[in-house]
Amino acid sequence: MKYAYYPGCSAESSASAYDATSQMVAAALGLELEEIKDWNCCGATEYFSIDSLPAYALVARNLALAGRQGTSEVIAPCSACYVNLKKVDERMGDYPQLNSDVNEALAAGNLSYTPGSVRARHLLDVICNEVGCDAVSEKVVRPLAGLTLVPYYGCYIGRPEGGFDDVENPQTLDRLLKGLGATVPDYSLKSSCCGGHMTQIGTEVALGILRGLIDLAAKLGADAMVVACPMCQLNLDVYQNQLNSHFGTTYRMPIVYFTQMMALALGMEAAELKFEEGLVPAGPMLEKWQAAEASPQPRKKKSKKALPMPEPLDGGDSG
Amino acid sequence: MKIGVYTCHCGGNIAGTVDCEAVTEWAGRLDGVEVSREYKFMCSSLGQELIEEDIKEYGLDRVVVASCSPHMHEPTFRNACQRAGLNPYFLEMANIREHASWVHKDRSEATEKAMALTAASVARVRYNEPLFARLSPVNQNTLVVGGGVAGIQAALEIANAGYHVYLVEREPSIGGHMAQLDKTFPTLDCSACILTPRMFEVGNHENITMLTYSEVEEVSGYIGNFEARIRVRARCINQELCTGCGVCEEKCPAKVVDTIFEAGLGRRKAVYRPFPQAVPKFPVIDQDNCIWFQKGKCRACEKFCPTDAIDFEQDDRILEIEVGNIIVATGYDAFDARRISQYGYARYPNVFTALEFERMTNAAGPTEGNVVLRDGETQPDSIAIIHCVGSRDVRYREHCSRVCCMYSLKFAHMVHEKLPNATVYNFYIDIRTPGKDYEEFYHRLLEEGTVFIRGRAASITDATLTPEEEGKLIVTAEDTLVGRQRRIPVDMAILSTGLEPRHDSHEVARIFSISCSREGFFKERHPKLDPIATMTDGVFIAGCAQGPRDIPDTVVQGAAAAARVLSIIGKGEVEIEAAKAEVNDLTCVGCQMCIESCPYSAIEHLEERQKARVIEALCKGCGTCVAACLSKSITLYHFTDQQLVAQMRGAMDALFELVPA
Amino acid sequence: MTLNPNSVYGRIISELHGGEKLRSCLQCGMCGGSCPSGPDMDHTPRKLFAMIAAGQDDEVLRSNTFWYCVSCYLCTVRCPQEIPITDIMYHLKHQAIQAGLYTTDAVDFSETFIGHVENYGRAFEFGLATQFYLAHHPLGGLKMGPMALAMLSRGRLNLRPTRIKAVRQLRNILNKAKEIGARG
Structure with a gap:
């Protein structure tokens, strides 16, 4: 299937590794991506705080352009872009007045957009739910055996309107990484916020949040945290040194994109996957992986007295 | 034609929005109206006497009362007419309360609408025909569905009055949720100790046929004359031979988690009795988990049974019974805590549900009453009780479940009693204690040192931030009385799950021809004055199937439903509504469209004459067949075309006159 | 209740899509308990809503609460009354800027x-x-x-x-x- 592709501004700079490996993985899985021609910034979380109607119109321009290219679905690898595209599409559908206001603005640029005509999809969603985790895992040539990877979804995978996974306890990335052969612990902060722009405007607040996230991953024995959003990557990676000096900690937690880890498992060369763009080196993780032999996990013994554990709900519930 | 029109003020309910004087004056000028009056409360005895006197004095032959819904007072005014010697079907009501004063704000518009509604009734009533209600005898048997405390109470009341009861229960034993509970608030009576004598009484009562492991599949008929089809599922136990010794259970090698009685906290065998005091005493073989049924070998129970009571060949039985009344008391389901994933149930071992905790504190439960963590050994030093799990939340259940505050307080008390050094936190939004001695119980818990934090718990997590939090579950919440976020590390968390309708309540409602609220609780006839009856005569509801409530309220409702049934049995016969359909033999072409359309299977096809015929006893007068009949051969008495057209014309003529074009 | 259309409360209700849901706030504290930057806010979102209802507009608009909002929508998805809290935070930023009542970068x-x-x-x-x-x-x-x-x-x-x-x-x-x- 052909999808419109919305790389987002960070693809051009801070998250070029994500952009590159997203395209590599998509090609390997047979997903045809056609970049939206002359797309503009989604406004991140900044535009809505200043003025909401231009913020809506800004995003709607991209939807209108995607529609004009003849696609009905647009893939965004960046969670913040994804959530803005989705939110604007849905709100325009929910509120007729907003719809007509936004379209009046678009008309000033000879564009128009019908809510519901272009569906925003996160790259993770398309890979896990269209291609399918099982299909991906069948394509694995070099399993990520021996690596403990913590899946960190960040906030925008399921929020605000409930996307393709459980809002509080998403499973998509867990399933994907398990399918790649990695050990995936239950990381309870998986959908917590990374602090967003607070690293810039309230560093103290942000560092506290980031420390909690990395600390739990370290406790779980993670070799790396795997992310699906450039903002999460930026905050956790670029600010790791600063938080170490602030709190006197010594974390060296590589923060990698899920597409990088997929590409690795699908047999692509590590040297081509831009791991070196991370400020925290991914080298030790990669060396461990190359040296690792798949060894079965020791099973925990259960005491005879232990009470039964309830079964989890299938598929989760978005509430 | 002499018509009397009576406009009711209903105190301020109608007169507050509708100009009753103007309505009265207007109605007095309508064609055929002999007398038009207004009165503060037409339903009062003085109001009724007014109608009766006018009928006699003016020789009225039709009466229109413009007041409330006929659901409320049609019987009242029909009786008044009858007392004055007028056929009760010569009465017509105009609903100017629910249809005018309560739903409009503008006084002049509401008044115009009230005038039009009254005019419609006046135009219609002249075509009303005298009808005579038929009396039908009442079968003295009663069907009680659900063997929880509501059903038990209802069954015993009726059986003790000397009438026969069929008590149908889905599970292998009666007892319901109450049998699972440890103590009951606020008196701390042992739940089983007060319930089991009642269960035993039911099991041995000469007037009660107890059908456990059974379900009602179909119900037909009408008040006084219902027929019900019941599936009695195969227990695979010969009840004639079984002594209830329990050897089969002991020898059975198949162990499964008991998600019903033990709420998932304990295990049972594939052949089992849910609990020692189960009534009846006979076990059942759970075929889904029995090794013989699944793999074709084992039969250990059969080998060891001293009385040869195991019967693998047993089939389900279908029982057809006839009853006069039905009480539906099917109870509730506990909210599934896994749906709120941020509370970590089924993720973190030491998060428990309320029902799990009930079983845990119960001396007969899986931990013999010891409060321990999921490892079965470690005693917790700190416990958080989270209120309103699944309740008071529009994304799950909007309602307040009414019992959770009180049972949460009870849990706190149980912990204080069993683990005096443990700290207990209650995270609440509001503490609701509306019951006898309930507030006093709350005060007692305050004195016992329970920590109360006013704030809905936001999450339960294992993500720790400080060394003190290490290895604990952290409950995060805003302490709203302080206005700050708090993180409380605990060893154990208990989720006070709310009460919700049974998962299949809509299906059950359909079987008994009753209706459900949007949520799925059964709907009562009137929320204030008739919370026991339903819109289907002869079918009553009791207990949590109607809405969340505690044990005393449930028992009261069970007894109240029984009283309603007994009053019908005592009367011996019921009046059957005279508004029935009738087929015109001359024009009926025998196409059978009406038979297909009838929701009550009340029309039969006379083969030899190729005609349809309405079975009067079954017809509910709904009119579906009238609309379905292609040759216009069916008349529904009291809703004839002539009457309805006159009613519509009356309204339209009035509007043409009242509303300027 | 009729609200002053120029008050903070009135503006949220009339200008923000879904803003009228603020009327149904139960003051349960789910938002305040869930907010990742809650500990650093001078008022929790719940308290801010109480202040809005009480008409303390000046204090509301001077608050750092909405400036510390990271737009993670956790409060929004958890709110038992489905109040669009994050959107309200955006709107409060907008109002504070218009009123010139902010001290943040x-x-x-x-x-x-x-x-x-x-x-x-x-x-x-x-x-x-x-x-x-x-x-x-x-x-x-x-x-x-x-x-x-x-x-x-x-x-x-x-x-x-x-x-x-x-x-x-x-x-x-x-x-x-x-x-x-x-x-x-």
């Missing part, structure tokens, strides 16, 4: 960001970092120095902004939107 950060978007059609991370930090945190900017250098050396910062082709079209759309927004 966040506004300049957002405005710098938006300035780039309006001029180039794309965000400009390097420009944002330099302009914002030079203006507000010359010393903090020094601390950021090594970080920026590390990013530059890894090719993660572009020194020049990317400009889309149809900047004029975009500006026409945004100007029109501002005009429509202003007429209310």
Whole structure:
């Protein structure tokens, strides 16, 4: 299937590794991506705080352009872009007045957009739910055996309107990484916020949040945290040194994109996957992986007295 | 034609929005109206006497009362007419309360609408025909569905009055949720100790046929004359031979988690009795988990049974019974805590549900009453009780479940009693204690040192931030009385799950021809004055199937439903509504469209004459067949075309006159 | 109850899509308990809603609460009354800016960001970092120095902004939107 592709501004700079490996993985899985021609910034979380109607119109321009290219679905690898595209599409559908206001603005640029005509999809969603985790895992040539990877979804995978996974306890990335052969612990902060722009405007607040996230991953024995959003990557990676000096900690937690880890498992060369763009080196993780032999996990013994554990709900519930 | 029109003020309910004087004056000028009056409360005895006197004095032959819904007072005014010697079907009501004063704000518009509604009734009533209600005898048997405390109470009341009861229960034993509970608030009576004598009484009562492991599949008929089809599922136990010794259970090698009685906290065998005091005493073989049924070998129970009571060949039985009344008391389901994933149930071992905790504190439960963590050994030093799990939340259940505050307080008390050094936190939004001695119980818990934090718990997590939090579950919440976020590390968390309708309540409602609220609780006839009856005569509801409530309220409702049934049995016969359909033999072409359309299977096809015929006893007068009949051969008495057209014309003529074009 | 249409409360209800749901706040504290930056806010969102209902508009608009909102929507998805809390936070920022009642750098950060978007059609991370930090945190900017250098050396910062082709079209759309927004 052909999808419109919305790389987002960070693809051009801070998250070029994500952009590159997203395209590599998509090609390997047979997903045809056609970049939206002359797309503009989604406004991140900044535009809505200043003025909401231009913020809506800004995003709607991209939807209108995607529609004009003849696609009905647009893939965004960046969670913040994804959530803005989705939110604007849905709100325009929910509120007729907003719809007509936004379209009046678009008309000033000879564009128009019908809510519901272009569906925003996160790259993770398309890979896990269209291609399918099982299909991906069948394509694995070099399993990520021996690596403990913590899946960190960040906030925008399921929020605000409930996307393709459980809002509080998403499973998509867990399933994907398990399918790649990695050990995936239950990381309870998986959908917590990374602090967003607070690293810039309230560093103290942000560092506290980031420390909690990395600390739990370290406790779980993670070799790396795997992310699906450039903002999460930026905050956790670029600010790791600063938080170490602030709190006197010594974390060296590589923060990698899920597409990088997929590409690795699908047999692509590590040297081509831009791991070196991370400020925290991914080298030790990669060396461990190359040296690792798949060894079965020791099973925990259960005491005879232990009470039964309830079964989890299938598929989760978005509430 | 002499018509009397009576406009009711209903105190301020109608007169507050509708100009009753103007309505009265207007109605007095309508064609055929002999007398038009207004009165503060037409339903009062003085109001009724007014109608009766006018009928006699003016020789009225039709009466229109413009007041409330006929659901409320049609019987009242029909009786008044009858007392004055007028056929009760010569009465017509105009609903100017629910249809005018309560739903409009503008006084002049509401008044115009009230005038039009009254005019419609006046135009219609002249075509009303005298009808005579038929009396039908009442079968003295009663069907009680659900063997929880509501059903038990209802069954015993009726059986003790000397009438026969069929008590149908889905599970292998009666007892319901109450049998699972440890103590009951606020008196701390042992739940089983007060319930089991009642269960035993039911099991041995000469007037009660107890059908456990059974379900009602179909119900037909009408008040006084219902027929019900019941599936009695195969227990695979010969009840004639079984002594209830329990050897089969002991020898059975198949162990499964008991998600019903033990709420998932304990295990049972594939052949089992849910609990020692189960009534009846006979076990059942759970075929889904029995090794013989699944793999074709084992039969250990059969080998060891001293009385040869195991019967693998047993089939389900279908029982057809006839009853006069039905009480539906099917109870509730506990909210599934896994749906709120941020509370970590089924993720973190030491998060428990309320029902799990009930079983845990119960001396007969899986931990013999010891409060321990999921490892079965470690005693917790700190416990958080989270209120309103699944309740008071529009994304799950909007309602307040009414019992959770009180049972949460009870849990706190149980912990204080069993683990005096443990700290207990209650995270609440509001503490609701509306019951006898309930507030006093709350005060007692305050004195016992329970920590109360006013704030809905936001999450339960294992993500720790400080060394003190290490290895604990952290409950995060805003302490709203302080206005700050708090993180409380605990060893154990208990989720006070709310009460919700049974998962299949809509299906059950359909079987008994009753209706459900949007949520799925059964709907009562009137929320204030008739919370026991339903819109289907002869079918009553009791207990949590109607809405969340505690044990005393449930028992009261069970007894109240029984009283309603007994009053019908005592009367011996019921009046059957005279508004029935009738087929015109001359024009009926025998196409059978009406038979297909009838929701009550009340029309039969006379083969030899190729005609349809309405079975009067079954017809509910709904009119579906009238609309379905292609040759216009069916008349529904009291809703004839002539009457309805006159009613519509009356309204339209009035509007043409009242509303300027 | 009739609200003063110019009060903070009145404006949320009349201007914000879904804002009327604020009326149904139960004061349960789910939002305050869930907020990742809650500990640093001077009032929790719940308390702010109580203050809004009590008409303490000045204190509300001077609060740092909404400036510390990270737009993670956790409160919104958890609110048992389905109040669009994050959107209300956006609206409060908007109101505080209009009233001139703010003491945070966040506004300049957002405005710098938006300035780039309006001029180039794309965000400009390097420009944002330099302009914002030079203006507000010359010393903090020094601390950021090594970080920026590390990013530059890894090719993660572009020194020049990317400009889309149809900047004029975009500006026409945004100007029109501002005009429509202003007429209310």
